[in-house]
Amino acid sequence: MTPFRKMHGLGNDFVVLDARRAELPITPARAAAIADRRRGIGCDQFIVMEPGRDGADVFMRIRNPDGSEAGACGNATRCIASLVAAETGKDRVLVRTIAGDLPVERLPGGLWRADMGPARLGWQEVPLAQKMDTLHLPLSRGVVADPAACSMGNPHATFFVRDLDALPIAELGPSLEHDALFPERANIGFVQVLDPGHLRLIVWERGAGLTLACGSGACAALVNAARRGLTGRRATVSLPGGDLVIEWREDGHVLMTGPVATAFTGTLDLEAYAA
Template structure:
């Protein structure tokens, strides 16, 4: 039996296993089986902790519920930072991902601030299938069109809408995720601007579907809104699960502040899940 921890940031939930001291037989297929909400533990992303190399406190490997690997997950970054910081008695740690190193610091009131790195705005960086202006992509589905795109370690497209509640996100989300302009698929954000300092966001996550919160999606939404002149460089992003504060610094880095929580802990028989 292997210990695991169920954590979440604003309802964006994770199954966390620790492979820092001994290897665990985790394959993409097994991770997907554990992530299944009916036949497994259930989560939006499966997180495997691996030893941190020089310059980082831990390596965080992220898998979506379909088993595909993700480069970034903002809410998971805060959760994992809180675990590692508690172990080490530190207020600042560095979480390494396949997309880069993410410094995270403890703030008062169970808040954690993660430096999610620079927003990547070039079409090759997103990536897109061809050269187009990332501020205005020539795609749409149903009532939405003309998104902006950027990468926060994973690809994001942000659509700006008048009434978020009026959209059938479950219908248009998967169509847009798989649009041919995204060679690696994309996370699809839908933003309603409430004021220059406050936006509402829902995200269809690549490989996961609709989630209660998406940290990297919130970062991308603020960056794209600021690029369009719809907000300033700092705003509260209200997601179905709660609020994040996002700041796009002048040096291009994006800071994300929000809470973390542990729902429960337990043990799992890995051999009960097909490899």
């Protein structure tokens, strides 16, 4: 039997396995089966902790519920850093992902601040299917149009809307995620600007669908809002699961501050899930 943790950041939930001491037989199909909310444990992302090397405290491998691999997950980054900090007593932890290194620090009040790296604004960095201005994409579906795009280690498109509650996001999300403009699919954010220091956000996550919170999506929302002159470089981003504080520093790095939680721990039989 293999131990696991069920963790979350603002309701964005994860199954976390530890493969730092021994390799685990995780395949995309097995990760997807465990992530299934009816036949598995259920989660928005499936996380495997692997050995950290060359200065990193831990390597975090991220899979979406469909088994596809993701480059970034802000809420999971804070969760994994909190586990390493509890083991080592460190207040600063370096989490490595396939998209780069993410330094995380402990703050008072049970909060954690992650440096999600620089926002990548070029069309090839998102990536998009062809050369274009990432501040205004020629993309629309019904009542939404003219999103901005950037990469936070994974591709994001952000639509700015007047009334978030009026949108049929569950209908819009799948089509936009798979639009031909996004060769690697995209996370689709829908943002209502409440005031220059406060955004309201709902994200349709690539490979996961609607989630209670998306850390990298919150980062993308603030960056794209600031690029459009709708906010400054720091704002509170309110998601269905709670609030994150996002800051886009002058050096291009994006900082995300929020809580972490462990829902429960248990063991599972990996061989019970088809590989």
